Every structure is written in structure tokens, then in C-alpha cells.
Amino acid sequence: MPELPEVETTVRGLARYLDGARLVRVEPRRADLRRPFPVDLVQALTGATVSGLGRRAKYGLIHTDRGQTMVFHLGMSGRWRIDPEDIGKHDHLVLETGSGHILSLNDPRRFGSVDLVEEAALARWPAFAAMGPEPVGEELTDSHLKSALAGRSAAIKLMLLDQRIVAGLGNIYVCEALFRAGIDPRKAAGKVSGAALAKLVPAIKAVIAEAIAAGGSTLRDYAQPDGQLGYFSKQFDVYDRTGEPCSRCSTPIARLPQGGRSTWYCAKCQK
Numbered sequence: 523m524p525e526l527p528e529v530e531t532t533v534r535g536l537a538r539y540l541d542g543a544r545l546v547r548v549e550p551r552r553a554d555l556r557r558p559f560p561v562d563l564v565q566a567l568t569g570a571t572v573s574g575l576g577r578r579a580k581y582g583l584i585h586t587d588r589g590q591t592m593v594f595h596l597g598m599s600g601r602w603r604i605d606p607e608d609i610g611k612h613d614h615l616v617l618e619t620g621s622g623h624i625l626s627l628n629d630p631r632r633f634g635s636v637d638l639v640e641e642a643a644l645a646r647w648p649a650f651a652a653m654g655p656e657p658v659g660e661e662l663t664d665s666h667l668k669s670a671l672a673g674r675s676a677a678i679k680l681m682l683l684d685q686r687i688v689a690g691l692g693n694i695y696v697c698e699a700l701f702r703a704g705i706d707p708r709k710a711a712g713k714v715s716g717a718a719l720a721k722l723v724p725a726i727k728a729v730i731a732e733a734i735a736a737g738g739s740t741l742r743d744y745a746q747p748d749g750q751l752g753y754f755s756k757q758f759d760v761y762d763r764t765g766e767p768c769s770r771c772s773t774p775i776a777r778l779p780q781g782g783r784s785t786w787y788c789a790k791c792q793k
């Protein structure tokens with residue numbers, strides 16, 4: 523599924539076509555994705571000018587000069603197609619800009635979403651209101667993690683997937699960051715030392731930044747907004763590498779079920 527780096531890549535790709543552009547056509551091609559499209563979507567966005575794009579966790583933000591922001595989520599299989607040759611049955615929302623570009627939100631499994639939110643109320647929007655800091659940038663600090671995890675007995679792996687602790691961190695990046703910081707994913711979150719948290723924060727920022735630089739990494743058929751096919755140039759240290767040798771100590775990478783998902787880690791390097 524598209525993770526934060528894919529969403530960031532998508533937003534940067536969309537910005538090339540949308541930033542400053544006027545939306546001359548807004549066409550939902552069905553009533554809903556995971557939930558219905560906003561009833562006033564067409565009216566609210568047709569004729570509006572895009573005043574900027576952004577991202578919060580795994581949501582993309584398309585701000586307009588009307589004080590309203592279109593908030594999209596790519597769900598399991600969503601992607602934006604730029605100037606597609608034809609509009610297919612999985613293209614559920616089509617935007618056309620004043621310069622004639624067509625942008626199509628394509629989502630075969632329809633777990634994605636599109637919402638309209640007053641820009642001034644974005645921070646209070648229910649999905650955002652309780653969200654922790656972004657994993658990239660200045661907000662995430664080891665003192666934030668220390669206070670957020672204090673006294674928590676749940677495994678550190680599971681706490682890092684909790685959006686209230688850190689926003690938008692997915693399974694891949696939690697596994698990779700814990701490996702880099704040398705932290706056992708099963709360890710009680712409140713028992714992770716301050717020294718380990720001080721290694722974890724830069725590890726989180728580095729794995730996300732590297733994935734963004736690589737252009738996102740997770741979905742085999744993921745395409746960049748300009749239609750280039752996905753890439754698997756990013757090599758993970760532990761994620762999905764059961765039985766392969768650890769890049770540091772050659773111990774076979776172990777897989778562990780945690781919270782209904784898999785965790786990969788090195789039992790020797792992560793304590």
C-alpha cells in the first residue's frame with residue numbers, strides 16, 4: 523500500500539501540474555470510494571485555483587484559493603495518473619486544469635478517500651486532531667518520544683505504528699528504523715532507554731528521507747504521478763527478508779507476528 527514516502531512523492535508530482543493551476547473540470551465518476559465523495563465537491567472546486575499542495579501523515583492536501591482544501595488518501599491501491607491516454611473504470615475522480623492537463627485519481631480497490639475541509643479547520647479535522655508529529659522535520663524529537671512512551675508496556679514496534687505517537691509511519695519504516703537504532707521490536711516502549719530513543723529519532727528520519735529520495739518503494743505497480751512505473755531501487759535491511767543474512771552480523775533475519783502484522787528484525791543486533 524502507498525506509504526508516507528509514496529504520498530510525498532505523489533504530492534510533489536501533482537504540484538508540478540496543479541500548483542497555481544485553475545481547476546476547470548472536476549468530475550467524480552462514481553458516488554464513493556471508501557466513503558462518499560463530498561456532495562459539494564464539484565461546486566466547491568470547479569473554477570478554484572490551487573494555492574498550494576501539502577501532506578499530513580499519509581494524506582495529500584490540495585489547497586485552494588476558496589479557503590477549502592481537498593484532502594485525499596490513497597488507501598490500499600490509489601494513485602494519481604497524469605494525462606492518461608484513456609479514462610478507465612478505476613479512474614474515479616478526474617480533474618482538468620486550465621492548461622489542459624488531466625489528473626485522474628485511480629483506485630481499483632477503492633479504500634482511498636476524498637474530503638473537503640476548511641483550510642482554517644484542518645488541524646481540528648477528526649483524522650488530524652489527535653495525530654502525533656510528522657516523522658520528518660523538526661517536530662519529532664527524542665523528548666517527544668520519551669514522554670509519549672513513558673510507562674507504556676506495549677511493544678515499541680506497535681507504539682511506533684500508533685498515529686497518535688508518530689503520524690504516518692508504516693510497517694516498513696518502523697521495522698527499518700528499529701533495526702538501525704538496534705532496538706528489539708518486542709521491547710516494552712516505556713523501557714526503551716533515552717540513549718536508544720536518541721538513536722531512533724534520526725533513524726526514523728533517515729529511513730523516510732531515503733525512501734522519499736528513492737521516490738517511494740512499496741507497491742509493485744505503484745506509478746509516479748507522471749506515469750513512470752514504480753521502482754524497487756530501495757534496498758531494505760530487514761523488511762520482508764526472512765532468513766536472509768543481516769547486513770551487519772549475517773544472522774538470519776527473523777519474522778515475528780505482532781499486532782496482526784509481520785515484524786522483521788535481527789535478534790542479534792536488536793536488543
Ligand SMILES: [Zn+2]
Pocket residue numbers: 768769770771772773788789790791792
Ligand atoms: Zn544483525
